[in-house]
Amino acid sequence: MSELSGGLWRNLIAIQIYGANTGVGKTVASTLLGAHFANRKKSTKYNIHYIKPVSTGPNSDRDDNYVKLYARQPTVSTLFQFDDPVSPHVAARRFGHVPTDGAVLARLNAELDKIAHATPKQQGFKDITFVETAGGVLSPGPSGTPQADIYRPLRLPVVLIGDHRLGGIASTISAAESLLMRGYDIDAVVCFNDDSTFENAQYLQQYFDKLGVGAFQLPWIPKLEGVSREEETHKMKQYYDTNSRQEGASLLGDRIINRHMDRLKNMSTMASRTQSAVWHPFTQHKHIEKADDILVFDSAYGDFFQAKHTAKSDGSLLYPAFDGSASWWTQGLGHGNPQLSLAAAYAAGRYGHVMFAGATHEPALTLAERLLKDIGNPRLTKVFYTDNGSTALEVGIKMGLRAACKRYDWDGSQENIGVLGLKGSYHGDTIGAMDASEPCVYNKKVDWYRGRGYWFDFPTVKMTQGRWVVEPPAGMENDFGSAQSFDSLDEVFDFQSRTSRQKYEQYITSVLDDLVGTQGRKFGTLLMEPIILGAGGMLFVDPLFQRTLVDVVRKYTFSPTSSPIPEDQATWTGLPVVFDEVFTGLYRLGRYTAASFLDVHPDITCNAKLLTGGLLPLSVTVASSSIFEAFWGDEKSDALLHGHSYTAHAIGCHVANTSLSEMDNLHRGAEWRAYKEAWGREAGVERDGRVNSGSEREAASWSMWSKDTVTELSNHARVEGVIALGSVLAVTLKDLAGSGYTSTAALSLRDDLLSGGDEDIRIHSRVLGNVLYLMASMTSKRDDLRAIEKVLLRKLDEVS
Template sequence: MNLAERDQHIIWHPYTQMKTAALPVPIVRGEGALLFSEDGKTYIDAVASWWVNLHGHAHPYIAEKVAEQLRTLEHVIFAGFTHEPAVTFAERLLQILPAGQSRIFYSDNGSTAVEVAIKMAIQYWNNLDTPKKKIIAFRDSYHGDTFGAMSVSARSAFTAPFWPFLFEVEFIDVPTAGKEEESIKQLEKLAAQGDIAAFIYEPLVLGTGGMIMYKPEVLDKLMAICQQHGILNIADEVMTGFGRTGRTFATDYLQQKPDMVCLSKGLTGGTMALGATSCNEKIYEAFLHDDRSKTLFHGHSYTANPVACAAGLASLDLLLQPETQESINHIAQRHAAFAASIKDLPQVLEVRQQGTILAIEFYDGATSYFSDLRDTLYSFGLDNGVILRPLGNIIYVIPPYCITDAQLDQVYQTLKGMQEIVAGKRQHPRPDSIMLHD
């Protein structure tokens, strides 16, 4: 049996209906933006392996730093102990994080980074003996798959079996074009109630919601309203962090600054799992008390794993190099040019682009994760040597920063081919408007 057949007998894959799914593609090696399969095929990783890979696969510099750390210290309990990689990484993260962040709490992944922020926010008010327990989030948001993260995410088919167990959240509209004022009014009304603990948001780009994008100016207004009413702001930068939006963090486009920031995905350059939640000193000081019950009782076995921190430090070295920053700008410019070239095609409902993130929403009757178009586009991408994982009828590109012009050309050519597939499916003209994200 080959690797895929062996896999089918024992593995349960994420986000996969195992009864109907095709055999997984067995990958045996990676280099740069490329992945190589067991049967000798080559694929461009145009989604950075679920948005985590910044600098390319099997990067020699990161590998070297990880190997050095493995020969020194692989892990140590982080309660009552510390180590150089965790301290140095926290110091360096705080140098580049939005102004005001002063503490780093390590965890394991994006969902746990969000869980930590939620618990910090709720316990912050509890420690201050102030009855604030509600959280505000965007209606189409996604913050992870653990229960707290699910609670502050959109109610969808993904979470339907668990709805009775999720805590109540106040949802407001995403402030996309034409909805800015309504979103602001919704937040103002909720903020006036006086019982809101925090507002959690994906800054500028809602990833799993369909790469929905909105302007920094309106987020500044929403955050300012929260600050005026004593509501904590939580920036979920798990996907948008480390250059994805064109700047180091999406928050760097804003005047207002958050109280907490959630990080993962690009945190280690895609090398291994690590999460981090930063907070300002105000949050931290609310947990300093002679009463031990006011402690933040949260932790993970692999909290601040030294090897993961070493990978994060190496990735940060690479991210801050001028060549990487030039690559980020170059990818953004190429995305913008390609978006302009296809935006008026009748098969294209909308093109969205922010930094290195490009999303094309094809007209398919209605936007849905379960669109039949999804499997067709996914298979077409693989047939053309490009890994693209559609969100229903929305196709997106978030490549590693090392991707070459030739590889980007191949990705864009594949996207043009997808447009032709959609064109073949429909004969009627592009509508003037359509209900998005049903």
């Protein structure tokens, strides 16, 4: 994907010819269109090109030779030719060399790019290229991948050739739906009219006209049974010469040109129209000086955006950019994932949306049962559905506060009940969730913000100079102890061997004694993002501190009326513990739950973002029975009166089930095992209750980003520290003017990564003050990540 230039050019019209099936006339349509554009009586003249990416069968039957014979000598080429006249995946295997999907795609892209850059350009001429596929839309390519998926990253506009034979109506509609589901634009459907009794062409034209897809009837080739080769050639030349000039071909040609021009116009105006009509999130619009500052995406696939170039050139208007924020932390299974698209389509067709209050449906029930099982927390028994991370936390805060107030006989409507949390934490943009964070750039200018709570300082973890370091906040060495250095991240998570626990307990207890005992303040919940605070600047909290904080809070007496600690281990004590795993959960850090790093079972946990693999908004707040019972009562007002019109929407729930299944497969697969082994060191070390007898152990804490690169970054002169865990890589840059969200130290690096260079992968990233972070998806390819690491290191050197 990183080698693709994009599928839209100013002076080149590239059309992909797909067929509803094999034998439907793709080559006839390609030839007819080639002949039409060669004969076209318009002001613009066209250089005609034909590309067959994959062909099977003997050389004597090659489609490119046929097109060259009858389409008035266009430039033709076949990229991969296999002699056996069978499906490409069989022919390639028999040939003894199976080109990868990436190789096929890169070769096609190079051919198109060569045509676009061909010099000299003749005045008044444009290039038009027809890329003809093999078989039907979902016929396998050489690797066995359906060809609609192989070619999808280029997303060339499609002319679909319908099937004029018996059963062809159904196969044509199915083919069109398969293309649309994958995000292709169908410029036209060609329905050959063979004068049969089936009347497919008439039906298909009416069907697609109603959908707004241009449908065109064209005459089928003449009957050739029993004629000589010479007579066949004569008849076919006559067929193409006559019908390429007829109205049907002319209207189809106009449709192709007009769609191309409309797309160019739309792309050229999207930024300015957006500047006029859209209010962007997290954006100071005064700083957007010109429309070109707005990034325009045409599409996305896998880990890459297809973004619009701002500079004019003969090359593609689009370039691929690695989605370095994993689309703001939601991307799990790659953009344009056909499995998720199919899941969404299925649930949309089965349910649409159905209300959820007092009702149920299979996707929501299946997801709830699955989460309760897979989270592995014996405390959790109930799943509450919301629509995004902030509202999931809003609900979690409501749950925790109610439970505490009910047990301690507090009146939260009259008394000031706060939350306990961590400095730098942020839990979302709804007003209640904002109040659960200390004042910061996100909330302090919000007029209703009050900041109800206390937020602890904490030691942080980072790699610097090749070592993992746990260091206290500046000036707090007496409270937390001096900085400690470790050989590996696994040692940081080895709580039994750590010596800081007693210091942490003393500090936390002394703070609570002052807050509760001396000041008389009341708190209703402990709210934390486990391991990494995302929006606060990718702060890696010492996990031992978080573990100790939970332990102390659960044993602490927050009210003189506190009941004795129950023997039931599933009942909350001290305060309800709420974990915000919206960012850190569901394998983002390499494990299903971030809580598992702490060996802690929260009373409430919140998930979103990766829940649906990055496709749809959906969130859950999962709670224990003792939290649920706090809303049990005779009056409706005792219930948790919270909900959304789209609560537990069936499409999101079904996509989530599909996504979690796929991520579970990845978790167990060879690709992730290789990542873990690359971060491990010794054989035979116990992991998750099992002993690995392989040559290398699988690290308990690991990253998709290479250990060598992370170490090299940590030794760089411009870098203050690095963290790498699961899919997350965060680089904190040195800034003499100060750190934090208002720092601008990372902005120039961010811009350099996006501008790229002649040989560079472009990287779209976001910064948090002096922190530049990159995030992989769960399906990122190692080769792409290694290439991105090289660009990052080189760009750091260039701006040093």
